[in-house]
Amino acid sequence: GAVVSQHPSWVICKSGTSVKIECRSLDFQATTMFWYRQFPKQSLMLMATSNEGSKATYEQGVEKDKFLINHASLTLSTLTVTSAHPEDSSFYICSAPDGTETEAFFGQGTRLTVV
């Protein structure tokens, strides 16, 4: 299957700083990528849809100024958590659909801890 790589796997940052998470499709091109958030013992919730060359589409309740998404190429999308606070601590995971069908493949996830 297709491979999606996410970096970093975990990060600890201080309150008020910004953190950038990268999501790459390694062996296919992805015009669309998705960003999810998962709290402990809960399911994945879609945060936003990242579109190559255009603005991201955010789900209701997700602050677009806090969670900046950039999809600058067909293989890379980035999520920047700006001015992070402890309540932003969570597991963030990206996915991209394989272009042949619409099967979604997921990155390894990033565990963010804001102290």
Add this chain to the structure above:
Amino acid sequence: GIQVEQSPPDLILQEGANSTLRCNFSDSVNNLQWFHQNPWGQLINLFYIPSGTKQNGRLSATTVATERYSLLYISSSQTTDSGVYFCAVEAYSGAGSYQLTFGKGTKLSVIP
């Protein structure tokens, strides 16, 4: 939006036992996927199965799209099967795109 319900929420099995996990969804879907989330959080693709039956080793899955449910069968369970199993369906979001909606998952614990 579409609702996805998984059952049971928790399942404890003795090693070697068989199990069936269920996923019900409330509307027509484009596709359906089953994932296994390992203890490190990685989502492993198990099946891409909008309809019909597929098998992969000890795992098999069946989706009956007309009745809006899917089943995941695990046979001869092993301790490495432990983790959370998610069902996710792709449906039209109403905002011009299709998106995956996840169920709440089934937490499987296989004990030796």
